Amino acid sequence: MKQIEVGLGERSYPIMIAAGLLADVGVDLKQRSIADRYVIIADQYVADLYSRQLLDSLAAAGISAELLTFPRGEASKNLTVINDLARALARLGVDRKACLIALGGGVTGDITGFLAAIYMRGIKFVQIPTTLLAQVDSSVGGKTGVDIPEGKNLIGSFYQPQSVYIDTTLLDSLPKVELLNGMAEVIKYGIIYDADFFRFLADNRREVLNLEQKVLAEMIATCCRIKAEVVSLDEKEADLRRILNFGHTIGHAVEAASDFRLAHGMAVAIGMVAAADIAAEQQMLRRDEALQIYALIKKYGLPVSVPPDLDRRRIKGYLKTDKKTVGGKVFFVLPTQIGLVEITYDVPEKLIDLVLK
Numbered sequence: 001m002k003q004i005e006v007g008l009g010e011r012s013y014p015i016m017i018a019a020g021l022l023a024d025v026g027v028d029l030k031q032r033s034i035a036d037r038y039v040i041i042a043d044q045y046v047a048d049l050y051s052r053q054l055l056d057s058l059a060a061a062g063i064s065a066e067l068l069t070f071p072r073g074e075a076s077k078n079l080t081v082i083n084d085l086a087r088a089l090a091r092l093g094v095d096r097k098a099c100l101i102a103l104g105g106g107v108t109g110d111i112t113g114f115l116a117a118i119y120m121r122g123i124k125f126v127q128i129p130t131t132l133l134a135q136v137d138s139s140v141g142g143k144t145g146v147d148i149p150e151g152k153n154l155i156g157s158f159y160q161p162q163s164v165y166i167d168t169t170l171l172d173s174l175p176k177v178e179l180l181n182g183m184a185e186v187i188k189y190g191i192i193y194d195a196d197f198f199r200f201l202a203d204n205r206r207e208v209l210n211l212e213q214k215v216l217a218e219m220i221a222t223c224c225r226i227k228a229e230v231v232s233l234d235e236k237e238a239d240l241r242r243i244l245n246f247g248h249t250i251g252h253a254v255e256a257a258s259d260f261r262l263a264h265g266m267a268v269a270i271g272m273v274a275a276a277d278i279a280a281e282q283q284m285l286r287r288d289e290a291l292q293i294y295a296l297i298k299k300y301g302l303p304v305s306v307p308p309d310l311d312r313r314r315i316k317g318y319l320k321t322d323k324k325t326v327g328g329k330v331f332f333v334l335p336t337q338i339g340l341v342e343i344t345y346d347v348p349e350k351l352i353d354l355v356l357k
């Protein structure tokens with residue numbers, strides 16, 4: 001088993017990674033004596049797939065738990081679902097000593113974490129991420145929250161889990177498109193922080209896409225190590241943590257301009273290629289390194305250019321209203337070499353036009 005610590009003083013917690021880990025969650029929770037009562041929160045689809053295994057693991061350790069579900073998908077990440085779940089917890093008589101277990105993808109993690117942050121002014125929670133995106137990104141770092149019609153993730157809080165259990169075999173049931181969604185974030189870590197990891201991804205494409213357990217565990221552990229390091233240096237995104245937004249400036253705008261038909265990871269992949277292109281045009285990044293970034297993203301079957309049917313003016317409109325835009329200046333994380341990035345607000349508008357073409 002691989003174990004990584006997210007170092008946040010008294011709020012530090014371990015991330016455990018292993019094939020088949022779901023079966024050991026009960027014993028670990030018992031050993032850590034995190035709580036005397038547990039409630040699993042999952043979307044209905046993931047509950048059907050994995051809640052039995054988790055309940056068995058808990059039962060084997062002498063822990064009984066309840067299960068609460070909600071319909072799968074981003075549309076559930078709202079205050080109504082939070083309200084429904086909070087009421088269900090209250091009806092079950094769940095008190096402050098209980099712990100929630102988020103079993104699912106990023107939607108479940110964000111909902112459960114936010115619910116844990118506000119139910120009875122805060123109860124414990126743990127994460128069992130089941131999508132690649134959740135295993136390498138959303139389950140680590142304590143960002144929780146829900147959407148409102150005015151925007152994604154506008155209501156939420158920073159609230160850290162007690163522990164994160166990553167079972168790499170859970171990815172076996174994940175549809176390919178969801179795997180690729182997560183791969184965009186995986187490649188991101190190589191570009192922003194770790195040139196060796198970038199090469200590892202280039203060398204192990206077949207093993208990764210075939211879900212070879214050893215390579216997967218290595219890959220996911222590296223992503224978690226990088227995210228843990230960044231978060232422990234800048235938990236609330238005052239500075240360094242902003243580098244995790246690499247590819248997301250143009251990515252978010254493209255995603256929104258497609259009316260969310262384009263999956264998040266696909267949009268981020270396009271955003272990363274665009275950012276590398278901007279950096280190369282500004283002579284911040286060598287052109288051959290920009291081409292390596294382009295090639296790796298393409299090698300994993302991710303898109304590398306803005307779909308021709310997307311309205312460029314709409315994309316630019318979304319860039320101007322991005323949460324991180326300041327005084328009309330768009331926020332960019334740009335690579336200066338593979339493994340290193342810089343934050344800038346100084347990208348000329350005509351350069352943005354050029355790369356969007």
Ligand SMILES: NC(=O)c1ccc[n+]([C@@H]2O[C@H](COP(=O)([O-])OP(=O)(O)OC[C@H]3O[C@@H](n4cnc5c(N)ncnc54)[C@H](O)[C@@H]3O)[C@@H](O)[C@H]2O)c1
Binds near residue numbers: 110130140141144152
């Ligand atoms: N908190 C953070 O730091 C952070 C970071 C990145 C993204 N996010 C959030 O994460 C969300 C996206 O997460 P996601 O892509 O995991 O979406 P998701 O949770 O909706 O999962 C995607 C789909 O996969 C299904 N699924 C989950 N695990 C499965 C498995 N093992 N086998 C088969 N199907 C499975 C789900 O039922 C769902 O339909 C967004 O809301 C985004 O805002 C949060």
